Amino acid sequence: MAGQHLKHLITSQERLRDQVANALRAALIAGELQPGAVYSAPALAADFGISATPVREAMLDLAREGLVEPVRNKGFRITEVSERDLDQYTELRALIEVPTIGAITRSADRRRLEELRPVAEEIVTSARDHDLIRYLDADRRFHLSLLALSGNDRLVETVGDLRKRARLYGLTALAERGLLVASAQEHHELLDTMLTGDAAAAEACMARHLGHVRSLWAESETGPGSESGGDDVSRAPVR
Structure with a gap:
C-alpha cells in the first residue's frame, strides 16, 4: 500500500486513532489491503509516517468491527466478506437511505445542502486523479453528512457501520478505465435534485446512484472469482 495515499488523510481535527481507522477502512474497501493478507502495525505506521501505537489501536477498532482479526506475533489479517453479506449490506443501505433522502429533501435547509458541494467536488477530483483512498474518504463524509441532516444519529451510525463492513472489489480497475x-x-446530481425540493426525484436519483457502482463492477475485469469480470454483480456493494 502506497504511503502517500495514507499520509495526506492525517490532516483533520479528528483523533489520530480515528483518522488512521478511517484511512485503513478506505484502503481495505478499495482493495489496497488484500483479504487474507496479514499486515503489521509497524509496517502500516511507516506508511502513515507516524508511530505504531495509534495504528495498533485503530486496527483493534477494526477487529471489533470484524474487518480484521489479530494474528499472534504477526499483526492483523484482513477478513473476507461473502457474496451474501455484500448483498445484504446493499439491500439494507437501499432500504434506509432512499426514503431518508426523500425526507431530507422535503425538510432540509437548502444552505445546509449547498455546504456539501465542496465534498461532492472532492469526490469527483479524487476519481479523476485515481486517488481511491481520498475518493472513499470523501464519499464517506458526503453520504454520512447528508444523512445527518435527518437528525437521526442512530440512522447515521447504522449506515456508517454498513459502509465499514462492505468491500468494493474491482474499484482500482474502474478508476484506471x-x-x-x-x-x-452523481453526487452533484443528487444535490441538484434535492435542491429542487422534488422528493420523489431525489429518491430515484439516490436509488440509481446506489446501484451504479454495482453495474460498473460487472464491467470490471478484475472481480474476484471471475476471470473475465463476469456478470456476478453480487460481489460489488454500493458506495
Missing part, C-alpha cells in the same frame, strides 16, 4: 468519474459526478 475512467469509469468511476461518472459515479462520482
Whole structure:
C-alpha cells in the first residue's frame, strides 16, 4: 500500500486513532489491503509516517468491527466478506437511505445542502486523479453528512457501520478505465435534485446512484472469482 495515499488523510481535527481507522477502512474497501493478507502495525505506521501505537489501536477498532482479526506475533489479517453479506449490506443501505433522502429533501435547509458541494467536488477530483483512498474518504463524509441532516444519529451510525463492513472489489480497475468519474459526478446530481425540493426525484436519483457502482463492477475485469469480470454483480456493494 502506497504511503502517500495514507499520509495526506492525517490532516483533520479528528483523533489520530480515528483518522488512521478511517484511512485503513478506505484502503481495505478499495482493495489496497488484500483479504487474507496479514499486515503489521509497524509496517502500516511507516506508511502513515507516524508511530505504531495509534495504528495498533485503530486496527483493534477494526477487529471489533470484524474487518480484521489479530494474528499472534504477526499483526492483523484482513477478513473476507461473502457474496451474501455484500448483498445484504446493499439491500439494507437501499432500504434506509432512499426514503431518508426523500425526507431530507422535503425538510432540509437548502444552505445546509449547498455546504456539501465542496465534498461532492472532492469526490469527483479524487476519481479523476485515481486517488481511491481520498475518493472513499470523501464519499464517506458526503453520504454520512447528508444523512445527518435527518437528525437521526442512530440512522447515521447504522449506515456508517454498513459502509465499514462492505468491500468494493474491482474499484482500482474502474478508476484506471475512467469509469468511476461518472459515479462520482452523481453526487452533484443528487444535490441538484434535492435542491429542487422534488422528493420523489431525489429518491430515484439516490436509488440509481446506489446501484451504479454495482453495474460498473460487472464491467470490471478484475472481480474476484471471475476471470473475465463476469456478470456476478453480487460481489460489488454500493458506495
